[in-house]
Amino acid sequence: MITDTVADTQFSTAEGLDEALIGAYVPLRGFYGREPGMLMNLYGTDLFQEGQSYNSEWDTYGAGLNSSTVLSPSGDELVWEPFYKGINYVNTVISRAEDIPNLDQSLKVQKIAEAKFLRAHYYFVLVQHFGPLHLTLEETRKVELEAYRVPEAEVYEAIIADLTYAIEHLPSQQPQYGRPTQIAAVNHLAKVYLTIGNWEKAASLAIQVITSGRHRLLDQYKDVFDPFNQRHEEVIWAVQWGDNPEVNNPGNELQRYFAPRQWLLAGLIGDDMYHTGIARFWPTDYALTTLFGNDYRKEGLHIRNDTRYSVTFKEVWEYNDAPNLPQGKSIGDTAAWFTNDPIIQEVPDADVAKYPYRLVRIKDRNTVNSPTVQKHRYPYTRNNGRDYMYMRLAETYLIASEALMMQGKLDEAAFYFNEVRKRAAFPGMAIPLIRPEQLSIDEILDERGRELCGELHRWTDLKRTGKLIERVRKYNPYGGPNIQEHHLLRPIPQTQIDRTKNDFAQNPGY
Known part of the structure; x- marks a missing residue:
């Protein structure tokens, strides 16, 4: 599936082996710090929906999923290609470690254990999203035109074996x-x-x-x-x-994808903590109300006794662009309030404009303005990241x-x-x-939602608990009307099917 063209000599020493192992980490950045990980783990769930996106099919479960092998408009690969490349790096480490002369035995098993941890992780992500996979545990040294999907149980057996080895030797x-x-x-x-x-x-x-x-x-x-x-x-x-942008490629841009387009408001500019937002991912009404308990006038769990809403979401944006301040405003004054406060939700439409800042109630959200997850903020330039x-x-x-x-x-x-x-x-x-x-499982899911909101676990949580279809239909206005049973698996990229000489079956429904 993936051809390794690296010269044999590169991996003939302990140093070269570690270089290959370091290379096996790189696909993680492209997934967890960029849009692919967000699209596949946040869109199409009960907690997040489309804001302003070129890849709405991941939220709507629309027909575009059939051909969704790359991102628009960047053309970047999603997870299949990068993770299989990571797997081949791992397989290279495991196979070449045995051939390095005079390599300390304890160091060898430790590096193999680290590699197997990564391989288990890559397969764990892939099998949850795609189901039966091509399972390769050997280094690819030449072009291979055949690939075969094995049952999920066999993939999980390999994952468990790798992690068991890692536990024994890390x-x-x-x-x-x-x-x-x-x-x-x-x-x-x-x-x-x-x-x-x-x-x-x-x-x-x-x-x-x-x-x-x-x-x-x-x-x-x-x-x-x-x-x-x-x-x-x-x-x-x-x-x-x-902190060094020269070694951060691809950078972590989660905060930027979550943030509203605050720079469109006079007196606001993208800064070194929240950056220039592009409004890709919005919390659903359910996340902003029921989940965290936005009505603090009622007894029970709510946003006045549970800190997790106020820590997770940034609601207040303050003026920070001195050359473009509106008349009578100063740096640090409130420029916008994107709030779930229950009393403010009851403010009549005619009174919204009377506030001395941009007031955005839940029903006022659009592709520009909404509360933003602030867990991923970082105090440096765009390509430096947390x-x-x-x-x-x-x-x-x-x-x-x-x-x-x-x-x-x-x-x-x-x-x-x-x-x-x-x-x-x-x-x-x-x-x-x-x-x-x-x-109950719903109580567990709600607590996971409050604790882990915006941390790229939600889609797999809902699938694992058998609640994906039910909750998307109930709480996601875009995905709810379209989600079907076959959406419990993602479509196999057409590029994989096209380049395989034998029949590499597409998942049902696509």
Whole structure:
């Protein structure tokens, strides 16, 4: 499928082997820090919908999915090609490591373990989205024109085998931040077992991570997303960027895709923290109201006792463009308020213009103005970026809770659930905790939505729990009318089908 044309000599030394291993990380940036990861994990869910996009079919489940192998208008590849390239880099490391003379045995198995962790991750993402896959565990050294899809169960067997090897051979600490540790492999395997419904193993592994002492929940939810302290104790494994634009390609642009087009308002300009927004991804009405509990006049969980809405979404934009300030305005004055406040939603249309700033209620949102997820903000130029946290400990608690609930162990499940919720409370305020008998898969999904909103997990969460179709139809105004059973799998890229000599079947419905 992917041809490796690198000279044999490049990978004949320990240094060359590590170069190949570093190369295997690159596809992660193009997916998690760019539009592909957002389109495939946020669009077409209950929490996010299309803002201003050239790729609306991922939200609407429209006919364009049939030919959707590249992004518009950039022409960038989505996930299939880049991840299979990553897999071939990994396979190269694994196969060539055996042939390097005098390579220290412990170093060899550690590098192979790191490679197998990455291979497991690539296949895990692909199998969740595409179903049966071409499974290749050997390096591709020449053009191959045949490929065959194997059942999902066989792919998962390979994933589990790779992560098991990684658990056995990865170190407890890595000399370089960002390389996976042993506990990261344990956590990843917990996610895999949760996905395939092995609740006992998922719970056991998640609890092993929680009790290992290697990671902890930070004291306050807002601290998790501090752009000046990204590499903290809650992070289990993250995709790396940094402050040097020369080594950041492709850069992390998640904040830019989430942000509104604030620069279209007089007195506002893209800055080095929130950048120049392009309004691709909007929260749904459900995310802005029911999920977080926007009506604080009612009892229960809401935005006045749970910090996660105010940490996740930026509502207030302040003037920051001195040459273009409106008359009578100063730097730092409020320029726009994109709010879910329930009282403001009741303001009559005729009174909206009376406010001394641009007021945007939920019903006023458009392709320019909406609350923005601010978790991915970073204080540098566009091609410098923050890390992307693929695994953090709060999710591990929710994995344990879900897996225990599915086994009927409700008291234990409620304990891990409430550890996450308690951390979300405003300091000094009580927050409603869940009782064991209240637990359900919908409660788990809602809590994951509040805790992980905008963190690129939602589509696979909904699919895994059997709730994708139900929730999209209920809460997504664009995808709801069109989503069908066959949309539980993505279409195989036509380029893959065309270049395969044998019959490489398309997924049903496309």
